[in-house]
Amino acid sequence: MNRARGVGRDSAGGPTAVALTPLRNVGDFFAFSLDVLVTIMKPSFAWREFLEQTWFVARVSLVPTLMLSVPYVVLTVFNFNVLLTEFGAADFSGSGAAIGAVNQIGPFVTVLVVAGAGASAICADLGARTIREELDALKVMGIDPVQALLVPRVLAATAVALLLSSLVTLTGLAGAFFFSVFFQHVSPGAFVAGMTFITGLSDVLTSMVKATLFGLTAGLVACYQGTAVRGGPAGVGNAVNETVVFSFVLLFIINIVVTAIGFEITK
Template sequence: MSTSLLKPVVRTFEGAGGFFSLGAATVRDTLRRPFQWRELVEQFWFVASVTILPAALVSIPFGAVIALQVGSLAGQLGAQSYTGGASVLAVVQQASPLIVALLIAGAGGSAICADLGARKIREELDAMAVMGVSPVQRLVVPRVLAVTAVSVLLNGLVSVVGTLGGYFFNVMLQHGTPGAYLSSFSALAQLPDLYISEVKALLFGFLAGLVAAHRGLSPKGGPKGVGDAVNQSVVVTFLLLFLVNVVLTAVYLQLVPQKGA
C-alpha cells in the first residue's frame, strides 16, 4: 500500500528533474555551434502565424472587461479619474503576458509537443542520437527560442490593443473623459511596469516552450501517448504560468516602489 502511494510522488519528482535537466541542456546547447538558424526562423514564423490574430482579438475584450470593472468600482468610490491608470497597469502588468503565454501554449506549444512526440514514437530522435546529432540542439533549442521571441514581441502588441480596447469602452460606455483616462495613466505608470511585463513574457514564453518540448520528448503508449502528452503540456503550462506570475508580481511590488507612493 505504501509503495503504491509513493509511486505518484516518485513520478512527480522524476518529471520535475527531467524538466530542469532539459532546461539546463537547452541553455547549454543554445551556445553550441552550429546553430539551427533556418529551423529557428521556420518555427518563429509558424508560432507567430497561429497566435498573432487570436492574441490581438482576445486582448480587446480583456482590456474592455478590465476597464469596465475598474471604472465601475472607481465610480462607486468617487475616484473616476484613476480609471485609466489602474486599467492600463492591469493590462500591461498582468493580462498581457498571461494572454500571450496561454495562447502560445495552447496553439504553438501543443503543436511543438505533438511534433516532437510523433518523432519520438517513430524513433527519429533515437536515430539522431545514434548518428551523433543532439535532438536538444537540433530540435528543442530552435523551438524554445522561437516561442520565447514570439512571446516577447506579441506582448507589446497585446498591451497596445488591450489598452486601446479599455480606452474605447471606458469613454464610449461609461462616459469617461479621454483626458482624465490618459492623465491618470501617465500619473501612475512608469517604465519598470513595462519592463516587468516584458520579463514576464520572456520567462513565460521560455517555460511554455520548455514544457511543450519536455512532454513531447517523453510520450508513452504510442499515438495515444502523444495526445495525452499534448493535453498534459497545456495543463502543466497553465498551472506553472499562474504560479510564476504570482511570484514575479510579489517580488516586483516589494522591490520597485510604485509611482506616487
C-alpha cells in the same frame, strides 16, 4: 511531468517507485531544461529552424491573442470604472487600464494562447517524431536533436511571447480607451493622462520579464513532453493535454513569484 521513464515499481514490486514517480519526473524536467539552456550557448545555432518555428508559433497565436486581449482589458476597465464612478474619480480610468493591461493581462493573455496553441502544436510535432524514432535517427547520424530541434523551438516560443505581449498590451489599451470614452463617457484627455499616473517604466520591464519567462517555460514544457512520449499515438494526445495543463500551472506560479519580486523592487 510525464509518464515515468523507468519502471513503475521497485525491484521488489512495492509501491515505493510509484510514490516517487512525480519527484523523478520533476527531476527529469529540470535536467532536461538545464541541458537545453546549456545547449543554447553552444555554437552552430539552427537559425533556419528558429525562424520557421517563430513564424509558426506567431501565426497560430497572433489572432487568438488579439481577440482575447480586448475583452479581458475592457472587462477589467469596466469594473474599475464602476468603482471609480462611485467615488467621483472616473478621470483615473486610464490608470486602472494601464496597470491591468501592462502588469497582468498583457503577458498573461499572451502566454495562455502561446501555451494553449503554440506549445501544444510543438509538443504534438515532437511527439510524432519521437514515436517514429526520428530523434534516435538523428543521434545515429551524429546530429544532436537538442541543438537541432529543441533549442530553436524553446527560443521561438520565448521570442513570440515577448513580442506578442507588447502588441497585446497596446491593443488592449486601445480597446479600453474606446470603451471608456464612448460608452462610459470618460474624458479622452483624462484617460490618456492617467495611464502614466501609476504605471511606469519599471512596470513595463516587469511585464517583459514575465512574458519572457512565460514563453520560456511553455517552450520547455512542450519540448520535454514531446520527447518523453510513450505509448504510440495515444501517448502523443496525452502529452499534448499534459503540456497545456502543466504550462498553465507553472505560469500561475511564475506570475505570483515575479509579481511579488517586482513589487518589492519597484515600490
